[in-house]
Amino acid sequence: MFCAPQVTFTEKLPADVFSAPMTDATVYVDVALTPDLEAEGYAREVIRRIQEMRRQLDLAVEDFIVVEAAVADTRVCELVTGSWRNGIAEEVRARELSIHNTTEPAPKAFQLIKEWDVEGIAMTIGISKADT
Numbered sequence: 001m002f003c004a005p006q007v008t009f010t011e012k013l014p015a016d017v018f019s020a021p022m023t024d025a026t027v028y029v030d031v032a033l034t035p036d037l038e039a040e041g042y043a044r045e046v047i048r049r050i051q052e053m054r055r056q057l058d059l060a061v062e063d064f065i066v067v068e069a070a071v072a073d074t075r076v077c078e079l080v081t082g083s084w085r086n087g088i089a090e091e092v093r094a095r096e097l098s099i100h101n102t103t104e105p106a107p108k109a110f111q112l113i114k115e116w117d118v119e120g121i122a123m124t125i126g127i128s129k130a131d132t
Contacts (some may be wrong), residue, residue, distance in 0.1 A: 013028070016030055016031055016032035017029065017030055017031070018031050035079065036083075038079055039079040039080065039082060039083060039084055040084065041119075042076055042079055042080050042084075042118065042119070042121075043079075043080050043084035043087060043088055045118045045119065046069065046080060046088055046099075046118070046123070046125075047088055047091050047092055049114070049116050049118070049123070049125055050065075050067060050088075050092040050094075050125060050127060051091075051092060053112050053114060053125065053127050054092065054127065056112060057111055057112055057127070057129065059129060061093075062093075063093065063129055063130075064093050064094070064095040064129070064130040065092065065093060065094050065095065065127050065128065065129055065130055066094065066095060066096045066110070066127065066128050066129075066130050067089075067092065067094045067096065067097045067098070067125065067126070067127050068097075068098040068099075068100075068108065068110070068125070068126045068127075069097075069098070069099045069100075069123055069124070069125045069126075070100060070101070070102045070123065070124045070125075071099065071100070071101060071102065071121065071122075071123050072101075072102045072121055072122035072123065073101075073121045074101050076118075076121050077099060077100065077101045080099055081099045081100075085097065085099060094130075095130040096130070102122070102124070108126070109126075110126030110127055110128045111127065111128040111129065112126065112127055112128075113125070113126040114126075
């Protein structure tokens, strides 16, 4: 005698969880973007751009630099200057690092000034080799 199923299972994921089924398993990823994760992401993007500018100036790894960055978005500027300012300075070997909102004066004279689009946020970064 065959019995009809008495229990039915359905999968309902929270809004911030994404699933990717595979042959023998399913991978679940929490895609919630916390302020800490967002700050780290922007900081790493700023670091990447500054490192590219160091490369363009053909600076040696041990050279220190002076950096000024103007960020068009106040919230993003606060995220980056919050807990990541020292980490950025250390990673790019900045003896001086100024990060401010674009409502403040534009970067002064630097060896290289570039405008960047970082995830839709306009940034102007200026760098120079620091005096020894």
